[in-house]
Amino acid sequence: MAYTVPKLTDYSTEALEKAADECTAACTAEASEVRTEADLKSFRDRWMARKNGILTQVNDLWLKGAPKEAKRETGIRVNEAKAAVADIIDKAEHLRLELSTAATDSLDISLPGIRRPIGAEHPVARTSREIVAVFQKLGYSVAEGPVVETDYYNFEALNFPPNHPARDTQDTLFIAGQEAKPQRERLLLRTHTSPVQIRTMEKMRPPIRIVIPGTVHRNDPPDASHSPMFHQIEGLAVDTNITFGDLKGTLDHAMKALFGSSVKTHFRPSFFPFTEPSAELYVTCFICGGSGKREGDAPCRPCKQTGWIEVLGCGMVDPNVFEFVKDNGYDPKKVSGFAFGMGVDRLALLKYGVDDIQLFFQGDVRFLEQFG
Numbered sequence: 001m002a003y004t005v006p007k008l009t010d011y012s013t014e015a016l017e018k019a020a021d022e023c024t025a026a027c028t029a030e031a032s033e034v035r036t037e038a039d040l041k042s043f044r045d046r047w048m049a050r051k052n053g054i055l056t057q058v059n060d061l062w063l064k065g066a067p068k069e070a071k072r073e074t075g076i077r078v079n080e081a082k083a084a085v086a087d088i089i090d091k092a093e094h095l096r097l098e099l100s101t102a103a104t105d106s107l108d109i110s111l112p113g114i115r116r117p118i119g120a121e122h123p124v125a126r127t128s129r130e131i132v133a134v135f136q137k138l139g140y141s142v143a144e145g146p147v148v149e150t151d152y153y154n155f156e157a158l159n160f161p162p163n164h165p166a167r168d169t170q171d172t173l174f175i176a177g178q179e180a181k182p183q184r185e186r187l188l189l190r191t192h193t194s195p196v197q198i199r200t201m202e203k204m205r206p207p208i209r210i211v212i213p214g215t216v217h218r219n220d221p222p223d224a225s226h227s228p229m230f231h232q233i234e235g236l237a238v239d240t241n242i243t244f245g246d247l248k249g250t251l252d253h254a255m256k257a258l259f260g261s262s263v264k265t266h267f268r269p270s271f272f273p274f275t276e277p278s279a280e281l282y283v284t285c286f287i288c289g290g291s292g293k294r295e296g297d298a299p300c301r302p303c304k305q306t307g308w309i310e311v312l313g314c315g316m317v318d319p320n321v322f323e324f325v326k327d328n329g330y331d332p333k334k335v336s337g338f339a340f341g342m343g344v345d346r347l348a349l350l351k352y353g354v355d356d357i358q359l360f361f362q363g364d365v366r367f368l369e370q371f372g
């Protein structure tokens, strides 16, 4: 039952002490019930309010009603009770403050911290960076371009005219709803990083030396050696008097820097619409050292026992490609150049002895942490 201030009829010392003790005990009991900020406010108002608060009532009922001879002692008791009540309320306020702090910010600084795992470079990203670094040392700069391309940059300006049979070799992923546009403006996911060659030549006058790393897409169902998304690095060098000898010397140097100074290079004729003549570059197998055999006479699978691994396609830039950027200083009668392109994922597979390209893109930490 809630405490109410009694009227005093007995002003003896014992009676005054008893009344004061009951008052402070009631205040202590009510303070222990305070839980929330609202509890604290009503508790403080009930006891401290100037108009009709309990301390005001104590003052009015006890002190003003005291007989003349008891006034002094009653005044002392009332002041003691007021001080005790003020002290109880003060403590209740502090306790409430501590409770609210604890609720929003409980922090045990003696607990051990949470150790975050340290990440590692993805094997494909690392291989790409290593290849780019080899060419940067030769003075090449890095160029990048959009993954969603137009038909013009992906095919036409690279000497694949509409209906060119070479388009069939690249199963292209087209963006839907483009039929109303002229063919050269239709959007697709780039099938190679070569569009960046044209984009760069539109912006920069010769001489240029660039490498172009990036993701490309083809409509290949995923299996152990195919992925609809994969990575390429292309290179392009254009200047006056660039010859096939420059191409061979540059790539021979790059392969030795990537796979070791003992590898030999070997060029075989090939065809690409944007280079003429074109070649495929082979290096001696860096797994079996060119013997075609593994330990115990086991066949070397990566090179199919031939001792050679195809690494990239290359060739002299077709003069027809320069015609598309002729106005920016690329007159095919005055400049020449070479280009090359390689699949980064395949090289990473070979380098790390991984037998399934899907492992690179499944995001399985158990696989990836082996490269940390």
Ligand SMILES: [Zn+2]
Pocket: 285, 286, 287, 288, 289, 290, 291, 292, 293, 300, 301, 302, 303, 304, 305, 306, 307, 308
């Ligand atoms: Zn081999």
